[in-house]
Structures are given as structure tokens and as C-alpha cells.
Amino acid sequence: MKISVYRTAHFNAAHRLHNPNWSADKNKSVFGLCNNPNYHGHNYELEVKVTGHIDPETGYVMDMKILKAVMEEEVIIPFDHKNLNLDTPEFARLNPTAENIAVVIWQKLRRRINPDFDLQVRLYETPRNYVEFAG
Numbered sequence: 649m650k651i652s653v654y655r656t657a658h659f660n661a662a663h664r665l666h667n668p669n670w671s672a673d674k675n676k677s678v679f680g681l682c683n684n685p686n687y688h689g690h691n692y693e694l695e696v697k698v699t700g701h702i703d704p705e706t707g708y709v710m711d712m713k714i715l716k717a718v719m720e721e722e723v724i725i726p727f728d729h730k731n732l733n734l735d736t737p738e739f740a741r742l743n744p745t746a747e748n749i750a751v752v753i754w755q756k757l758r759r760r761i762n763p764d765f766d767l768q769v770r771l772y773e774t775p776r777n778y779v780e781f782a783g
């Protein structure tokens with residue numbers, strides 16, 4: 649019997665969507681306002697889903713205190729109130745689209761969460777736009 653547990657978190661970050669191999673016109677055409685050379689920001693909402701078997705000794709799938717700490721260390725501290733393009737090594741050469749941010753978050757969490765558990769990340773860039781990645 650598998651069951652899922654969820655933990656949410658929030659962080660604010662700025663970014664610019666830009667492909668350095670393209671012309672300014674193509675970047676503006678593809679990314680629109682998100683290509684602003686002075687960047688723009690979002691209030692990201694992160695939802696992490698961990699699915700696994702209930703441990704018969706604890707009654708937990710995963711101790712939520714541990715999940716909270718991992719999310720804080722791997723996502724919130726490195727990304728909150730940062731310019732993703734300029735302040736984070738993960739996006740020095742990777743376009744920080746919502747899709748890429750979700751994949752990076754999943755990879756960072758996956759290293760720290762028991763591989764027996766399924767892991768899914770849902771990232772809301774706005775209340776109406778979100779992406780989901782499960783590996």
C-alpha cells in the first residue's frame with residue numbers, strides 16, 4: 649500500500665528568459681516581457697509530493713520535519729530573494745524557465761530523499777501557470 653505526503657513552500661526570485669545564441673529580436677519575439685534585460689520576478693509556490701509505503705514503526709512515509717529541512721536547504725535558502733540568472737550556479741548557463749527550475753529542484757531533492765520513494769515537484773510561477781516534474 650503506497651500513500652503520498654505533500655509539503656509546500658514559497659520563495660521569491662527574479663530571472664530573465666534569454667538564449668544567448670539568439671538575436672535580441674528573436675529573444676524578444678519568443679520570450680516577450682520575460683526577456684526584460686533588467687529581469688522580473690515571481691512569487692513561486694512549490695509543492696513536493698513523496699510517495700511510498702508507510703513505515704510500520706513510525707506510521708510515516710517520510711518524516712515531514714526532514715522533508716521540510718531538505719526543501720529549506722536545497723531550494724529555499726539557495727533560491728529565495730535571488731536573481732536566478734546571476735546568483736545561482738544552477739542557472740549560470742541554463743535558462744531559468746519554470747520547466748528548468750522544476751527539474752533542477754527535483755534533482756536537488758532526489759539526491760536527499762530515499763530512492764525507494766517516488767518524488768514529484770509541482771512549481772507554480774503564477775496562480776494560473778505551473779509545471780510538474782516526476783523524473
